[in-house]
Amino acid sequence: MIRIRGGCIVDPANGVDGEVRDLWIQGGRIVAPPSPPVSEAEVLDAEGMVVLPGGVDLHSHVAGGKENMGRKLRPEDHREHVRPREGSLRSGSGFTVPSVFLSGYLYAEMGYTTVMEAASAPLFARHAQEELEDLPMVDKGLFITLGNNHFVLECLARGEEELLRNYVAWLLRATGAYAAKVVNPGGVENWKWGRNVSSLDEEVLSFGVTPRKILSGLAESVRKLGLPHPLHVHGINLGQARSAGTTVDTVKTLDGLGGHLCHLQFLSYEEAGEGSSLFRSAASRVATALEATTLSLDVGQIVFGGATTMTSDGPLEYALHRLTGAKWINDDVEGEGGGGVLPLSYDRRSRLSAEQWITGLELFLLLRDPWRLALTTDHPNGGPFFCYPQIMRLLMDRSYREEVIATLPPKVRSGALLPSLDREYSLSEIAVITRAAPARILGLRNKGHLGIGADADVALYDRVFTDGTPCRCAKYPSCRRALSRVRHLVKGGEVVIRDGKIVKEVSGRRLCVVPPFDESLEPRLRKQFSETYSVAFENYALEEGEFPHREVVPCSKT
Amino acid sequence: MTERTEHVTCTFCGCLCDDITVEHEDGRISSVSRACPNGRAHFLDYAPAPRLPRIRGEEASWEEALAEATRILNAARSPLLYGLSSASTEAIRKAVSLADRLGAFVDSTSSVCHGPTGLAMQAVGEPTCTLGEVRSRADLLLFWGCNPAASHPRHFARYSTTAKGRFVPEGRKGRTVIFVDVRLTPGARSADLFLRVDPGCDFEVLTTLRALVREKPLREQEGVCLGGVSLGVLRDVATRLKSCRYGVAFMGMGLTMTRGRDVNVAELFRLVAELNTYTRFSVIPMRGHGNVTGADQVLTWQSGFPFAVSYARGYPRYGPGEFTAVDLLRRGDADAALILASDPAAHFPSRAAARLASIPTVVLDPEESLTARGATVWLPTGKAGIDVPGSAYRMDGVPLRLRPFLAPRRPSDEEILGRLLEEVTP
């Protein structure tokens, strides 16, 4: 039993905001204070500290085929950023694309205990899972891409809804995945013939379906399967001046069906003016459309400095290559999708970068309900995940925000809404968008809060509070640093960081879903395999037991 | 009683054909179908013997051999871990962990085959695709400096020239096949077009081709080397490359191990990237060993770098030409070596091989290779995909599960490396 003594608890999911009391942990869970009090409990002195649930990152590219291509592509990213081996911990290297052990340590040191790998083609799921096994300290799950999958497109073209649902269930199980995702639905298939899609009603070449049909069909399947997380959507036209229009259309299409719109900052732009080649923020348009629905989003905020873009959106990476001339990786994946990798850096003097930065912050500040929003940088697309504390400060501290705004190009500043937004996030709201909301959006009932029965993932930060009351970050200049690094971290009921040092490496659990499916699917699957795949049907699915530390998260229908 | 196992994966080459049927009886493989001659030998020649390790040629118990291996690794000041590419991914993960713990150098056979391909990728990127995409879509195939008929015999039928796919239902008739090489290989003989390049002139030909693709005005000039290919022929090739629907280039050691090396490969990768202005084009390096791609992958996800890594300072550093095994040995830098599933004694240049013979070596290998025979400690291990489980990455990065179909009679590399990891002192 562990007793976290005298910390100031911020647990918005349970309506707790700055209450000084003890927290008790047993068997990996938060438990009620024992009565009579036990004396043999291990005590973690939390006096003067703020106690938050472990952070939950619902969209990050940390492990798998693309990530590793990014690492391999960029020795220049790693050379100056190394971490020596310490005791039984592993060494590592990398800045925007850190090696996998290093990524786990950095997440833990920031107080994060759950991370979702945001995209793998199902064919590469085994790779992602093997890497995730080497990602220490955090519980993890995998999203698989379905929006350009031939089987899906064919089911939709023929109106075979039940077959589609069955297939989605089978594929999630076969890959040990947690959630279903679409990336540029139809656009990646078209890219294999050198094209893309620019509206939701454009045709997917030789399949006779449209992006709209893919979105609604898959969102419906996911909903009917009762998966804990709704369809995870990376829409069309990402990074382009027309993206806000298609995002609003996507929001309307998904309304009622459910969906999570990821890194929405990258999809909330409009033309800067008639015929202009530049874009500007359309965050208010997008926020207004979202307010009318129950859909959730994560922001994908950019951070000024180096980044590595990696997405399953092949044509997007090619467009970036044409734009910047930077070294470019593309990977077309048979029957399923594709993707690419490209180094990029965001410069505050660049109008484009400045607009992107503004768009993200406007989304954060305009959307009134923090419970539908998660903080992400779409790591490493918008910047590395360890920059989250910098974003927290931008949200909490208006004067700091103004300082940064003042460094942006005057043309961008003068037209923007952002300088007029005076909202400041409270610490409790930060806890919502980094813990409670992402856990809720993911459907992880035991995460993101500190109520009885919750997973004992607890992050203790130093001195965020001055006098036992919730402190407004703006009044507390060292807050950004405080939230950058935990003093202590409890993961799954074990103290893994003590006084800022990792004292125990844990492997973390693999979160997955096992929706029911009907075997009648098999003949069609076999046909699909012989027509499309270069691997045998028999060798495709991950075997049960191939990966340890599995935890099945129930579907609402099972 | 004869048992049949279907959908077995052959790990002999980077094709990782996963459609092999194997018949076996009392732990012996009696027949293999669908594999190429290389693959048949891979299965049929497998004998799980000897069962026990050897220390300096003398049979020893596993405990004695592990103790001796531990002693060697602990005594070394700068040990080298080399090989990896015929081992399972799980074994490679353990091997890299061991290198990290020991502060060792770690390098894979990549450094003597496709190391330059990795350098080219790091310089200019790499537009690529999976082999199933080749089968489904490619209407133009360009083979440069590789001889799949010998090195990857089933490549043509399963993935490329003669395979039939969704958008190329006619198979071979629906594809234009171009070979570029210094000699006419069997595959080149059945190509639609064969370009014989003068040895060492690939870069010149590639550069010219790039210029032609971009429609730079060029004319034949006295004394200007075109590598033995006429401008007219190259014009024709450039036109074909630009006008196909989905092209794929395959490249091999004819580019990586001849004059220019990574510069040759980078030029091809640039050409492929630029062709995407006109059509879709990808490139797939013809990786040799069954899991050499997995060796790159694991080293990259654990250290950040694909090969030629030094952990000597306690963190990973990358040094092709410096921490590559041949260069280390040539300089006399490694004072002990652990060799995992490869045969450098047979394949390294003589100075490097001589150095290797003069230092204590621990060898994990199912077969009694030349390196195993000369080892201080030879630990004969099981073979992933035959009698121990594991996974491997195909040349296009597709990971496959290797399921054993024979009962294990020797420990796996993974188990042995796991033991060493516990025993060595960091």
Ligand code: SF4
């Ligand atoms: S082509 Fe390669 S993988 Fe396929 S059977 Fe032959 S040796 Fe084995």
Ligand SMILES: [Zn+2]
């Ligand atoms: Zn993403």
